Amino acid sequence: MEEDDLWPLVTGFLALSLMSVGGGIAVLPEMHRMVVENHGWMDDLAFAKRYALAQAAPGPNIMVVGLIGWHVAGPVGMVAAMAAMCGPTSALAYGFARLRRRVAGARWMRVFERGMVPIAIGLIAASGLLLASGAAEGWLPIAISAASTLFVWRTRRSPLWVLVVGAALGGVFLR
Amino acid sequence: MAEVPGKLELFLGFAKIGALGFGGVGPWARHVIVEERKWLTEREYAEVLGLGQILPGPNVGNASVMIGRGFHGLAGALLATAGLYIGPLCLLVVMSILYDAYGDLPRVAPFMEGVAAAAAGMVIGMALKMAFNLKASAQLVAVGLLAIAAVAWLRLPMLLVVAILAPLGIWISLRQARAAALAKARP
Structure with a gap:
């Protein structure tokens, strides 16, 4: 089973990586479609938990890709998924490195950015909503999600607090 | 460019960014690269990150490739990227094993x-x-809300959503830039 899933894992993340304009989280809904809906590698809640695990660890948000790879095809899956997600885009960045002085501050680029950034933020918000609905079994997870939204939005404190309190509330009330 | 780091320094600097970056590495990357090690000025860093955001892929991952290349070519790009991912990846392996054993x-x-x-x-x-x-202007906020509704509620594929909304967003942005330029020309 692991052999069979490795190839779709790699091609799937290759495609996602080239779509991931605006960073890793923006493609989370598409990742969810691939992992949960198309291939049935895990259910909604498992997906939300894997994402949470990646958030609880330091490092780029994109590490969730490695966790999904691990879940599907073990250590080989982790390395393959991360390489597929980061390899081609890193090569692209390498090629573009010289352009940066020409591109930065150009007027057309500011116009482009101003038009695209709201869409990228919308995609990130949609990712959060999908994750929240995956985690929402009963009223307490919904309350935790809402409180965590407010905390991260309205304060400058480390988001780690949210995860710690979420774990404590879950551990006490969700059993 | 204020200071040119050696290859080992480059690797260790990015390793620090990766290891400290709870909840995303963005803020730590700026802190280490600009304030602590003074590899780039604020403006240079903003330029690199801006380009990293427009290209597909993780923003800071792209920035690490470009910064690494700027200092030490291909070796620098590889070292910076390896530094960024190595710590979190090792920790994630441990967490995956624990999670598989105890998570359920x-x-x-x-x-x-x-x-x-x-x-x-x-x-x-x-x-x-x-x-x-x-x-952002109300029109651009509406574009963002449309993106949320299309993806989270209607569950439309992201490529379709971006293909429809990107031209709309850029068109609105262009119109606003023109209007602003006109207002400046005729006070």
Whole structure:
């Protein structure tokens, strides 16, 4: 089973990586479609938990890709998924490195950015909503999600607090 | 460019960024690269990150490739990227093993469900923060809301959503830039 899933894992993340304009989280809904809906590698809640695990660890948000790879095809899956997600885009960045002085501050680029950034933020918000609905079994997870939204939005404190309190509330009330 | 780091320094600097970056590495990257090690000025860093955001792929991952190349060519790009991912990846291996062993135990699962709900809220909160910092016009806010509705509620494929909304957003942005330029020319 692991052999069979490795190839779709790699091609799937290759495609996602080239779509991931605006960073890793923006493609989370598409990742969810691939992992949960198309291939049935895990259910909604498992997906939300894997994402949470990646958030609880330091490092780029994109590490969730490695966790999904691990879940599907073990250590080989982790390395393959991360390489597929980061390899081609890193090569692209390498090629573009010289352009940066020409591109930065150009007027057309500011116009482009101003038009695209709201869409990228919308995609990130949609990712959060999908994750929240995956985690929402009963009223307490919904309350935790809402409180965590407010905390991260309205304060400058480390988001780690949210995860710690979420774990404590879950551990006490969700059993 | 203020200071040119050696190859080992480059690797260690990015390793520090990766290891410290709880909840995303963005803020730590700026702190280490600009303030602590003074590899780039604020402006240079903003340029690199801006380009990293437009290209597909993780923003800071792209920035590490470009910064690494700037200092030491291909070797620099590889070292910076390896530094960024090595610490978190090792930790993630350990966490995956623990999670596979204990994650679904009845005693552990409730904790993880609480963390999952909190992490979901973190993403929404971050999007709200970014949205309010942007101070975009009402029309562009509407474009962002359309993106949310299309993806989260209608569950349309992201490529379709971006293909439709990107031209709309850029058109609105272009019109506003023109209007602003006109207002400047004729006070």
